[in-house]
Amino acid sequence: MPHFPRSIAHLDMDAFYASVELLRYPHLRGQPVVVGGRRATANESGQNFPRLRDYVGRGVITTSSYEARALGVHSGMGLMKAAQLAPDALLLPADFDSYRHYSRLFKAAVREIAPEVEDRGIDEIYIDLTALNPDGSCDGARAVALHLQQAVMGATGLSCSLGVAPNKLLAKLCSDLEKPAGIAVVPADDIPARIWPLPAKRINGIGPKAAARLDTLGIHTIGELAAAAPEWLQEHFGERYGIWLHRAAHGDDERPVVTYSEPKSLSRETTFERDLHPQQDKSELSGHFTRLCEQLAQDLARKGYVGKTIGLKLRFDNFHTVTRDQTLPAPTGEAAAIRRAAGECARRVLLDRRIRLLGVRVASLSRRDAIPEHTAPKPIQAELFA
Incomplete structure (x- = not known):
């Protein structure tokens, strides 16, 4: 086998x-x-x-x-x-323009060898190597991983680490085992020795709150989580999440490598070096607001999307965060339209404190080439919340 x-x-x-x-x-x-x-x-x-x-x-x-x-x-x-x-x-x-450039380079190098790639972010991907390792051997898996590693280095001058396992959950855990510039090949038989000693919080899907709860219950490692009774986990974490915790600890994951999926939203945000007052620092806020909308419009154009729902995110000096959304009659990718809609969202927020963070988001995305040409946008407003 x-x-x-x-x-x-x-x-x-x-x-x-x-x-x-x-x-x-x-x-x-x-x-x-x-x-x-x-x-x-x-x-x-x-x-x-x-x-x-x-x-x-x-x-x-x-x-x-x-x-x-x-x-x-x-x-x-x-x-x-x-x-x-x-x-x-x-x-x-x-320098995110440079990071995106190298991201495109390393992903293109991988796809020339293994086209079944799931993009998970600017610096990580999942790859289905099954067709390239037909006998399912550890040696075959390691050889393909080494080939990919060398291709990435040749295309970018950068090192990467790979984990190869029977599924995505285990592969992500394994890619961190031999960093940097390492390769970890872990079949199911090696889970007790290689995976169970790791902290439970290393499992992708166990967030800070769940990890803290597990700690209070005396579960610190993946092995201890695997030994916990499924019924006990369901009692403490609910039926659905309890079942998932049990399966994850045993390395059970049937998710496929998804080679294409539409993004749900795109966003840009910035945290200020000092808290900005909505009135006293209106001009500075306005400049940040305009740049975020312009950058977001550029992101949409580069990826080929437009969106109908425009969102605003504000975090105040007391760390309270508010969000507001507005849905437009038709999709847009224009900075001016994004800014106008986000400005309308700002009118629905009580601006009585200094602002720590400002963000803009476009959701309900559609492919730009599937939308009829829309009219030219009005000029961008000069003031932040005009």
Whole structure:
């Protein structure tokens, strides 16, 4: 019987954003590097990037090099907190145009070898390798994974890690086992030895709240979760989620690799370096608002979509977050129309506190080429909530 009735791989780029920056600034290799915050004023050689100790603001880390991670710095952490852990780490601004470029390159390289690809984000994909590993052997799976790894390196100069397993759930767990630049091949027989010792929260689908609840119930590892009675899990987590937890812990996942799916929405948001007042900082807010709408319109055009539902997201200085939506009579992808609709959403929010975060979203998407040509948009309004 083959080890892999299905050979499913999860490919994850290694410290993707930081690695792209190190292609541009190779002299920074080996140093703790953090990507985050706004664009900085550094010379082209990258000699003048600031150290974290000099950062003042409320930005968060987008990603960090492995040298920075060794100091306890990780994505999603506030830059001020990271500065306490790694004051000498270099702070580089994010360049998402460059990251998207390298994302397209690595995915194209993979598809030339294995066309059955499910896109899961800018730096990760699932790949169905079953046809490329017909005997279902571990050696065959490893050989294909190595071929993919070499192709990605050749196309981008970047390393990636792969996990190959009988299904998507296990493959995602495995891709992290040998990072960076590693390959982990784990058949079902190896689940007790390779998977069960891992923390339960490593399972994709166990979020922070569920992980904390499991901790309080004395379940810390995947193996302990696998040993829990299904009835007990259902009692504590509800029937549907309890059944899923039991299946996930045993590596049971029948989901196919989905090679194409329509996105449900696209969005852009920004967190300000300082809280902005709706009246006193109206001009600055207006500029941010316009740029978000223009960037979102560019995203829609690049991906070939228009949308009918426009959404606004505001987070205030007390961390209270509100969202408002408006559905238009016809789909749009124009920055002016997005901004007008989002501005109308803002009229339905009590603006009595400083604003920490601003976001704009377009949902109810349709393919642009399936919609008749629409009339030219009006000019973008000059004020934020006009």
